[in-house]
Amino acid sequence: GAVVSQHPSRVICKSGTSVKIECRSLDFQATTMFWYRQFPKKSLMLMATSNEGSKATYEQGVEKDKFLINHASLTLSTLTVTSAHPEDSSFYICSASRGEIGEKLFFGSGTQLSVL
Amino acid sequence: GNSVTQMEGPVTLSEEAFLTINCTYTATGYPSLFWYVQYPGEGLQLLLKATKADDKGSNKGFEATYRKETTSFHLEKGSVQVSDSAVYFCALSRNTGFQKLVFGTGTRLLVSP
Numbered sequence: 001g002a003v004v005s006q007h008p009s010r011v012i013c014k015s016g017t018s019v020k021i022e023c024r025s026l027d028f029q030a031t032t033m034f035w036y037r038q039f040p041k042k043s044l045m046l047m048a049t050s051n052e053g054s055k056a057t058y059e060q061g062v063e064k065d066k067f068l069i070n071h072a073s074l075t076l077s078t079l080t081v082t083s084a085h086p087e088d089s090s091f092y093i094c095s096a097s098r099g100e101i102g103e104k105l106f107f108g109s110g111t112q113l114s115v116l
Numbered sequence: 117g118n119s120v121t122q123m124e125g126p127v128t129l130s131e132e133a134f135l136t137i138n139c140t141y142t143a144t145g146y147p148s149l150f151w152y153v154q155y156p157g158e159g160l161q162l163l164l165k166a167t168k169a170d171d172k173g174s175n176k177g178f179e180a181t182y183r184k185e186t187t188s189f190h191l192e193k194g195s196v197q198v199s200d201s202a203v204y205f206c207a208l209s210r211n212t213g214f215q216k217l218v219f220g221t222g223t224r225l226l227v228s229p
Contacts, residue, residue: 009157042221
């Protein structure tokens with residue numbers, strides 16, 4: 001089946017630094033990618049939807065200037081957490097779609113971000 | 117708004133035990149319902165789905181029936197194996213595609229030999 005690679009799997013950073021998370025579709029072209037966030041004991045929440053070559057669409061309550069999403073190619077989307085703070089510590093997951101109606105999503109294995 | 121509620125885990129079972137993981141949802145209209153599974157170190161994978169009331173999704177011995185009257189989509193398996201140890205996520209989608217999913221919190225299942 002299709003594979004989505006997400007890196008890094010775990011990152012620890014100091015408060016105020018920026019962290020970049022990569023999401024790659026390894027064997028298909030992903031016209032649409034999604035970024036999710038999960039806080040402990042909370043639901044996996046959609047943060048934003050990105051389409052290749054256009055600006056990401058953010059869900060209500062997600063700061064677009066803090067969570068920068070770049071989807072510059074059909075196989076790569078990046079999420080940059082800018083000026084990270086401890087409250088940004090969370091589990092981040094990406095998923096990718098070929099964009100066809102009814103097409104299933106393919107998920108990365110997630111990134112655990114810990115901000116000290 | 118749309119939401120999904122799952123039972124808290126972890127659920128700990130012995131091999132060959134019967135499994136139920138409860139999932140209820142709140143949504144307007146007729147959402148599609150899904151169960152995803154995440155094995156250690158891997159991404160979420162679609163386990164099964166149902167797109168209309170009374171549909172039963174099934175895969176790998178797991179089943180779930182779309183119950184509109186109780187707004188539920190409970191996951192069941194008659195005899196679990198150690199290899200079923202994973203985190204299970206219930207989810208819904210308001211459109212006919214899979215794309216914009218609303219997830220539950222996930223339920224960790226631990227199966228011991």
